[in-house]
Amino acid sequence: MKLSGCGYLIKEGLKSIWHNRAMSIASVGVLVSCLVLTGAAMVVSYNVSAIVTKVGADNMVNVYLEDDISEVQAVIEIGPKIREIPNVSDALFVSKEEAIADYKDELGQWYDEMTGEGNPLPNAYKVTMSDLSLYDDTVQQLSQIDGIQKISDRRDIASKLTSLNNLVTVIGFWLVVVLGVVSLFIVSNTIRITMYSRRFEISIMKSVGATNTFVRIPFFIEGMTLGFIAGIITSLILFFIYEGVAAVIVNVAEYLVAIPYDTFMLPISAIFIASGMIVGALGSLISMHKYLKIEGGETLGW
């Protein structure tokens, strides 16, 4: 096809979006909803995976001491016992006062009530291991020391996060499937309506010898453009949602630091735009195939 012909077809496709703007907006809206939900699932999954990896690779556990153990007992009796375990490379004592001081900002006006007698936190040790493969044995040895109330095993969190990640992946997959089908349906209907509104032109085109490919191209362009617009809008919406949610998460748990959006902004935006364009193109192909096969091959009114 000659270049001038291409320009004409692209122009016709873009003009059609404007002529049918109500349906175009509806299509973009549905596509954006689908892409945002799918994208959210992707981003959550990506973050959870990163956290799981980070937490799983962490070679430190918190060892909380029983309430009746004094700070002196903790330092003189329990500290050396912990350090005696061969795999322990370091054991740092964190008194309950130091621990509550970490939450000073979050507690605000309640901070004063929670210091001294009212402090609900126990004394603790931050224990670092030299060999992560001996993790389970070391936790077992630590738990046998008298005066230790609880060992916070971050692997528990890791395994819970892994389950969550699997759930998000499954939900994400079905979201992609269901919303993908819904998007296809909506886009193909929009293109179908455009085709019906232009059936007169199509009929004339066919009667003067336009090929089916030539008839299809403007609708193809229309579908892909709708998908492209939806992809861009989705990228922007997800950016703002992500920044907001990430700020909230950091306040909830300090070790759940969200991956900065700009580190994956380009690839994820490319995925949204490409997905939008693919759905748009497929939607238009489906409706055009049906139309040209059934009604579109005939000259109207004959």
Add this chain to the structure above:
Amino acid sequence: MIQFNDVSKTYETNVSESHALKNVNLTINDKEFVFILGASGAGKSTFLKLIMREEIPTKGDIIVDGKSLAKMPRRKVPYLRRRMGIVFQDFRLIEKMTVFDNVAFAMRVIGSPSKKIKKRVLYVLDLVGLKHKAASFPSELSGGEKQRVSLARALVNAPNIIIADEPTGNIDPEMSIEIMTLLSEINKNGTTVLVVTHEHELVQQFGGRVIVLDDGSVVSDSGNLGGAV
């Protein structure tokens, strides 16, 4: 050249069969001017649909410029239609396009370059006497002018055959003569012209070969010398 070789067309529904054309045999030579005359339901539309390869005969074959339409693959149909120009009774102009664009549309959809389109459209509009109306919209034109635009669109791709389906059906008698005169001039320049009509007066006035269809059969053909009917 268009040849109908023992062509029949039957439309089937669940409950009945309708014979639109029955055993039609005829030949239309290049550069001929032919009227296809018949009342409503005589088979005129089916006749046109078959020539344009919008329908395939139930029996027999149609040969256009040596090519069998029954055997022609769908992908080749657009190229067959590029050798034909069609004038519709209801003009079929696109209201939102100017006269120029309506005519240019026929060239654009077959991928002609812009420069060629501009030159050729203005030439054809001049031919039908509407160059001065190039920037007008169809709603600003009379019935006769609309039909001339339709004729210009049919002519713009320089077809071998012009098919005019009731071209004077929606215009007043004076304009009808104008349109028929134009078609006659086009024919004199070497284009085969097929005019489908039910207006006997028009046929008598302009003469030429007349094929009369009735109930799907050719009942008379003034140009049939060999008894092909």
